[in-house]
Amino acid sequence: MISDPATSLTSAVLAPAVDDDQLLHVSLGPQHPSTHGVFRMNVVLDGETVVRLKPVFGYLHRNHEKIAEGTSYLASMPYTDRLDYICPLSNNWAYARAVEKLAGIEVPERAEFIRVILAELTRLINHTAFAGFILGDMGAWGSALMYAFREREKILDLFEELTGARMMANFMRFGGCRNDLPDGWSAKVSKLVDEYGPFLDEMEKFLVGNEILLSRTLNVGSLPKEVLINGGITGPMLRAAGVPYDIRKVDPYGIYERFDFRIPLGATGDCYDRIMIRFLEMRESLKILHQALDQLPDGSFIHPKAKIRNFKPPLGEAYARIEGPKGELGFHLISDGSTRPYRYRIRPPSFINLTLIEDMCLGLDLADVVVILGSIDIVLGEVDR
């Protein structure tokens, strides 16, 4: 929880309205249908109204950071796939950027283009699946989810053709990518990108006009901008509240400066805005993909002098961040000159976005908690690491 009482809603609402023995203590999770994994919320209810909510993390803790400190730099790359397993390629990129910054490795132009294409496809996957997941949390029984997954499958098929794996891609390398695009791959992506716009139109039409969805999401779970900024919230959640913070614009990395795209902003930051912002972002991603596919240059997909074995970055420290689909994904590395990182630290967007969940849920219904949790868009692999 954030500490400053002036900007926190917690202290104002925390005082329970009735005696403590009148309250119902419910443990939502770790085995619960809509905690998106093994997340637990200890909820105190007054009737159906949430009086207190304590998130409990760590059921999926896999010691990722410590393991990474005991192994070589490249050996951590497959582990990053398993952080946010909905979007492994973004995680790959963030880690590769951190190591490249640490060791001062150049990335060829073609590799940068491939990375942008993969990252934006990943954003499409994440946001599409998000729309399905949140409808499932509202009780739509998987209908939206199955259609979202239908589109996701198409992108995963492309990933499989390129990387050999549908989800655990392990594709980026320090100084580029593991292999070049297969023949005809970019044509398939172009076709998919062309077909994605109509799908988004359809999905948006069905979801956004639905009265029940509107009544469940409008004015649910919004927080003031200041609270969100103080809480370190990033990504679509922050932009839904109207804060223009997208690392692709404020701290451009890769070749994002070459592309023409916009950052959509909401106004209230409630669950409805969070859904809409993601739809708008997907359309911007499609624009980036169009441009990147058109401009895709020839050349090498990896820096010719990039070292795979016995890779020893010089003594130093580096923090690199990208705009992941869920928010700012950063890797902090400290090198002591050996083959292993001295310190390896991740800034996971899911985890930090989740910290404000109590402030968002207080005073609302139990049913809203589930929707708010869905709108934060967490993946437990990244929260617990």
Add this chain to the structure above:
Amino acid sequence: MSLLDMSSGGPSLWAPEWLPRLPQRLVEMLLQYFGAPEWLVTTAGWITAAATVVGVFLGGFALLSLVERKTLARVQNRLGPNRAGWFGILQPVADGIKMLTKEDIVPAKAEWLLHLAAPILIVMPSILALGVIPYGREWTPVPLELGLLFFFSVGAFTELAVFMAGWASGSKFPMLGAMRAISQMVSYELPLIITTVGVVMITGSLALSDIVEHQVGFHLGFIPKWNIFTPWGFSAGIVFYIASIAEANRCPFDLPEGESEIVAGHMTEYSGFKYALFFMGEYLGLFAISGLGITLFLGGWQAPLPGLGFVPSWIWFFAKLVVVIMSYLWIRATFPRVRIDQLMRFAWLCMLPMALLTIPAAGIWVFTANPDGSHGILGWLTTVPLLLIPWIIITIIFNRRISPATRSYTFADS
């Protein structure tokens, strides 16, 4: 005694019309042949009639559990169960065996007697309610004079059973589910019952078979004289349909078992066959409430078009039942769930006023009828505005609450 004497003398005497009553008649004939006393013949006949209904609807329950999964799967771009038997036809059997052989777990904090009684009590009223519905011209298992009253009286048992299940489980999710179920069912039973008042006023009888008989015939030669085709009946039918979804705990009103929120509501702590009984109760209740809706508003077992009277009447009833239940499945596959406060607001601010308005509308409809029972322009001119204007006002009020029109999205200037 010839077989044809068995029918009580309706217009259609050919064989399939009384086919569903054949078991009852056979048992009665057999007992009479062996010289059994009169009371035994009657009792055995009634037991057989009840067993026929239970058998038919348990078969329907098995079939519906498969059809529901298949339909939802097709809506969701999936295949659904297709491993057990051809086209998954044996899936209900497999489910049944699985349920029967599973361990029956009673939580340590549960009140074991109530925990045991709740699933039984939830099936019982549904079966009782199914007994009074006229399925065909010759087939009303228990032709009660106060059939409608009986239906709602036993139907009220369901609330008790759900609350028993939730309370006796000694757990928190079931308790929340039971709290939701009680508030929801009580709120929606009110409009459900009030809408039937109009039908009773028009018919002048509480017997369900009389209500069906009253809807015989066709307007202009082709529009059936069903209650749904009158202004008050249309309004009442819509209210009844929505309230029946809520009564049957179906999506979007499936809050008592809201899976994504409270796991399985009152069924959370049940396993094995007790869990299956809850499903059985839910599906049988669905059959019962749809059957009542068909009887009250959709002309019961009557054919939808003239000249189709040669088809046995119970086939029409079950055809309508399939249509109504498929509409429930369609809704379940499409809509998200509402929240409890929205549910209650909808019940008390929209459903109840509209249900109440059908009573004066039905009264005016009776009052303006011509001596021969037909309805002139006057009835339409008075009842249509009486119902349509409040509908529009309520729609506007409810839509204003959820209008996204105020939302606008800007783009950051980079």
